[in-house]
Amino acid sequence: MSVSENFRALLGEIDLARARRTVAEGEPITLVAVTKTHGVELMRQAIDAGATDIGENRVQEAAEKFPSLERNVTRHLIGHLQTNKVKLAVKLFDVIQSVDSIHLATALNKAAASVQKVQDVLIQVNLAREVQKSGVAPEDLPQLIDAVDAANNLNLRGLMMIAPLVADAEECRPLFCRMRKIFDDLKPTRTGFDLLSMGMTHDFAVAVEEGANVVRIGTAIFGQRP
């Protein structure tokens, strides 16, 4: 199958999953095409097929690939960000999904201020408490939200989660559901807080059923990464 066939099939599957939802029926779902490790040619094929959002997990790789992209594509950083890369990150990305510490938020705020930008960010939550994954522990989330709120050049748009990789995505349903509840509890008191990013190739259907409105998908569009 080609990238464009994969992309269209995926849009259909996302719609089907949304139709099975009990929360936020009909809300739009953003498909972020994750192009990490793939070349500019495949990136272009996804955009030609209708991709509006591109995700990369490494700043340096994005710096090499993004110059050949048109401006009207929304660029997401989905991987862990080190503070020594924040200057480049605020220049390259429209949405930084991986804010997970006050230290990083402070550095990002400073970098965004230095280029007179208000940077859209998501806070990554390590809800499953996996030691090998980044993300803020759920009990530390309120403090990090306060820090991002206090940062004039950061705009908190929502939350991001990476579910554990398990054989059966159904096992992650309670986790997705809990994340949606945390998101829904925060939403009414905030403005512009509208993105809940969860769901990848192996678990996006369950994530969307439980209320994700951003999914980050690579393999189902581009095939296995090299």
Ligand SMILES: *Cc1c(COP(=O)(O)O)cnc(C)c1O
């Ligand atoms: C690679 C990656 C994805 C996409 O994973 P697939 O399984 O290829 O869909 C999504 N989110 C993050 C954070 C990633 O690093």
